[in-house]
Structure formats: structure tokens, C-alpha cells
Amino acid sequence: MTPGARVSAAIEILNAMAEGLPAEQAMTRWARSSRFAGSKDRAAVRDYVFDVLRQRRTAAYFGGGETGRALMIGLLRAQGADLETLFTGEGHAPQPLADAEQTVPDAPTDTATLWNLPDWIIPDFNESLGDQAEAVAFALQSRAPITLRVNLAQSNPGSVSAQLSDLGIDTRANPRAPSALTVVEGERKIRNSPLYLEGKVELQDASSQAIVAAMPKAGRVLDYCAGGGGKALGIAMYPGTEVFAHDIDPRRMSDLPARAARAGCVIPQIETEDLPAKAPFDVVLCDAPCSGSGAWRRSAEGKWTLTAARLEELTHIQDSILDAAAELTTENGCLVYATCSVLKFENEDRIKAFLTRHPDWKSTFEQRFDVDEHGDGFYTTHLMRV
Template identity: 70%
Template sequence: MTPGARISAAIEILNTMADGVPAEQALTRWARGSRYAGSKDRAAVRDHVFDVLRQRRLAAHLGGGDTGRALMIGVLRAQGIDLAPLFNGQGHAPLPLSDAEATAPNAPSDMATLWNLPDWIIPLFQASLGADAEAVAQALQSRAPISVRVNTAQATVADVAEALAEAGIETRTNDLCTTALTVTEGERKLRNSDSYLHGDIELQDAASQAVVASLPDAERMLDYCAGGGGKALAMAARRDATVFAHDIDPRRMVDLPARADRAGATVRQVTTDELDGAGPFDVVLCDAPCSGSGSWRRSPEGKWTFTAGRLEELTQIQDKILDHSATLTAKSGTLAYATCSVLHSENEDRAAAFLARNPDWTQVFTKRFQVDAHGDGFFTAHFKRR
């Protein structure tokens, strides 16, 4: 596909999304109907679509509308790209710009457009992040770093970095966690690399790795909201722990056995019915369902579909998860709470509410990870019984 044809494909997908189709579904639908598109073409089209989602308000302003064509014009204009060679009508490229489209509007001045956030959530960002609010909002408009966790039970960070370099994948160490390598070149080669196929690495954000690294060593550890099981695998890499994984929807863990086998790890899956009988655990990690606001640059559609009502629902779910997890924690054990959210209401407020409901517990550790070039936005807090 030519660069112009990729723009046309992105416009088509954005128009499909305007009818209410989620981004991933729209991308999959297009890919199935476009067998001629190679892997590089699909990746480039995906990048275009996600660039728009990260900067939708700015793209609409600079493109003069909300259609797929206007949004692509706007986001390319924001990136300083010359539009004429891409919009030339040749082959499968979009038609040339009209006189109105060719006239760039004035730069925006309102906060919502500059920050690319829904109006209602801006006060929450300001209250939660203070002087860092603008920097975080700006960071969420760029692509996220790609990081891997080195499975130190099988390999050293230095050896993995060397092996990846030989495979054409350049990396750098990451300040957030000693097991993390951030990919600087060749990220699309990762899944076919020997390091990945042999279980020496797992794709995992560096801040997410740091959350697990902050946990104390223990014999029995539970990943309460395991999802795909990335944190459970990180726990299991310690080798001195028996690790359990639970998720209310076991289908999310369907790939966990194969990943654990590849990593030479053992993770015992526990159903909701079995959970109470499987405890107590020395460490219980609750990576609770949340807004995902700390990872919106990876899933940018989320910031446009998220609502105040959903935030209220999530805080109630988070409270229930913490209360149940407390009953699963051994008397001298550690209960750890985490979210990939930057919002105070999902983080510090939930910790304070838990302590207010449970005066026999105390908070012994807390840390925030901001959205930056190293990793996503995370929050974690550890609790122990007095």
C-alpha cells in the first residue's frame, strides 16, 4: 500500500467507528476485508487510527470536523506532515484537499483541546495531579513505550539485551524496574524472537513491573484480579513463592498456562468458588478494575467513552475487592492495592476509605508512577494489620 492508500484506509476505519463500532473491531473488520494489506500496512494504518484517538479534539479542530477525513487531515497537520502528497487522488489515495480544507485554522487556545480530554474529567486531573496535570495530559497524547520484563528465573537482563540486539531489537534499561527493558527499535520483531519464544521475556509495562517488584517476598502469593496473568508471572519469576491467579472472568486467563510453561513457571489458577478455601495468602495483590486513565495512550478510545457514572461504579467495585481481599490475607500478610489510574478518587481515596472501614489495618507503603517516557501511570498501596 502507498502512504496515501494507508491514509484512505484509516479514514474508512474512523468512519466505521463513527457508527459506534469499537476501534479494535473496526480495525479487524477492515483487515479481514483487505487481504492485500501486509503486516507493515496494517501496523501503519493502526498507528494512524490510534494517533487520531489520542488527539481527537485537536485533530477535529485542525481538520475542521469530525469525519474520518477531517480527523486524518487534522492529526497529520498536528504532526507537521505535508498533506498534498498524501491527498492527491492517485491510486487509492484520498482526493486532493478542497480550498477550505487547505486553509489551516488558528491554533487552539482552550484547555480541553490542548489537553485532548473530555471537559468533565479535566477538573479531576487537576485535583489529582496538581502541577503535573498538564504534563500527564500531554504525555497521554503520544505513543506509549514498549517494554519487556526479563524473566530473571531463566536469564539475566544483560544476556537478554544482547540476544535481542542480535535479533535486530534495540533496547535500553528502564529506571522504573531492574527487570525492565524498553525497546527503542525493532519492536515488531519481538514476538518472533527466540527470547520471547523461549520465555525469557514478556511484554509488560515497566511501571506494572515495578508494582510487583514492590511486593515483599512471601511463600503464598495471590494475584486477585489477574486478567491475562502478567503480574502473576512476574511473581512466579521469584521462584521462592507459590503463586495463585484469580479473575472473575476466567476466560481472561486462557493463555496463562501456555505463557507459564514457556517461562518455566507454575501459576495455580483459582476460580471464584475456590478462592475462600484456598487462602489465606501471605501477599494478595489487587490490580483492581479502573478507568485505565494511566494507560490511555495505549487504549485512547477509553478516555472518550469513559463517564462519571462509570467512575462511580468502579470506585464501589474497588471497595468491594479490597474488603474481600482483606479476608484472604494472612494475619501477618500484606494486602496490596493497585490501579493503572491517575485519578485520586480511584487511588488515595480508596485507600483512605478502606482504612476508615477497617481500623485494624494500617498503610505501610504507597507510590505513584506518573505517565512518562518510562512507563504508564500507576498507583499502589500496601496494607497490614496493626
């Protein structure tokens, strides 16, 4: 594909999303109808689409609208691209710019456009992050680092990094977690590499790994909101643990058996109705459903679909999860709460509310992880009975 054809493809996908199709579905539909596109073409088109999602307000401002074409004009203009060489109308390239599209507006000055956030959430960002709000908002506009979790039960980061280098995958140590390696080059080779296929590495954000590294890892451990099971797999690396997985929607755990087998471990899954009989657990991890605001670099669509009403609903879900998980924790056990959110309403405020409802509990550990070059924004707290 020519550079212009890639822009046209991104416009097509953005238009499909404007009609209500989720980003991943729109990408898949385009890919299936564009068998001619090579892997580099698909990666470039994907980057365009998700760059727009991360910087949607800026793109709309510089492009003069919300259509796929306007958003791509705005994104490329903000990136300093030569639009005349991309919008030529030749082959599969988009048509040349109309006179009205030639006008370049002055730089934006309003916070919402500069921060690329919905208006309603800016006060929440300021209240939650204080002086760091602007830095976090800007960090969320960039691409997220690609990070590997080394299976410490099978190898060590130094050895794995050297083996990856021989395969053309360059990595560096990530300070956020001892098992984390940040991929510098060759990320598209990972899933087909023998190290990945043999379970020696998994793709996992470094902050997510840090949550596991910080928590107690002994005895019977329940990953209460397991999802795909990334944290359960991380816990299973450590000796002396017996790990169980649960999710209110078991379909989310469908890939876990294969992933566990690849990693050389067994993680039994527990149905919700069976939890009381299987309890108590020495450690219960609640990686609770949340806004995902700390991971909006990866799931940028989420910041445009989140509403104040949904955020309020999530806080009630988080409260109910904490209450239920507390009942599953042994007398001297640890309840670990975690989110990939930067909003205090989902983090510190939820713990304060829990401790008000449960005065016989206390917080023994609390940590925030920033949105930066090392990983996503996360929050975690350890709770124990007094």
C-alpha cells in the same frame, strides 16, 4: 500501499468506529478485507488510527469535524504533513481537499483541546495531579514505550539485551524495574524471536513490573484480579513464592496456562467460589479494574468512552474488591492495591475509605509512577493489619 492509500485506510477505520465499532474490531475488519496490505502498511495505518485517538480533540479542531476524513486531515495538519501530496485522489488516495478544507484555523487555546481530554474530567485531573496535570495530559498524547520483562528465573537483563541485539532488537535498561528493558528498535521482531517463544521475555509495561518489584514476594501469593496474568508471571520469577491466579471472569485468564508453561512455571487458577477454602494467602495483589487513565497512551479509546457515572461505579467496585481481598489475607500478611490510574478518586481516596472501614489496618507503603518515557501511570499501596 502508497502513503495516500494508508491515509484512506485510516479514514475507513475511523468511519467504522464512528458507527460504533470498537477500535480493535475496526482494525481487524479492515485487515481481513485488505490482504494486500503488508506488515509495514498495517503498522502505519494502526499508528494513524491510534494517534487520532490519543489526539482526537486536536485532530477534530484542525480538521473541522469528527468524520474519519476530517480527523485525518486534522491529525496530519497538526503533524505538519504536506496534505496535497497525500490527498491526491489518485489510485487509492483520498480525494483532494475541498476549498472549505483548505482553511487552517488558528491554534487552539482551550484546555480541553490542548490536553485532548473530555471536558468533564479536567477538574478531576487538576485535583488529582495538581501542577503535574498539564504534563500528564500532554504525555498521554504520545506513543507509549515498548517494554520487555526479562524472566529473572531464567536469565538476566544484560545477557538478554545482548542476545536481543544479535536478533536486531535494540534495548536499553529501564530504571523503573530491574527486570525491565525498553525496546529502542526492532519491536515487531519480538513475538517471533526465540527469547520470546522460550519465555525469557514478555511484553509488559515497566510500571506494571515495578508494582511487582515493590511488593513482598514470599509464601502463598494470590493475584486476585489476574486478567491475562502478567503480574502473576512476574511474581512467579522470584524463588520462595507459590502463586495463584483468580479473576471474576475466568475467560480473561485463558492464555495464562500457555504463558506460564512458556515461562517455565505453574500458576494454578482458583474459581471465585473456591477462594474461601484456599485462603488465607500471605500476599494478596489487587490490580483493580479502573479508568485506565495512566495507560491511555495504549488504550486511548478509553478516555473518550469513560463517563463520570462509570468512574463512580468503578470506585464502588474497587472498594468491594479491597474488602473481599482483606478477608483472604493472613493475619500478618500484606494486601497490595494497584491501579493503572492517575486519578486520586481511584487511588488515595480508595485507601482512605478502606482504612476508615477497617481501622485495624494501616498503609505501610505507597508509590505513584508517572506517565513518561519509562512507563505508564500507576499507583500502589501495601496494607497490613495493625
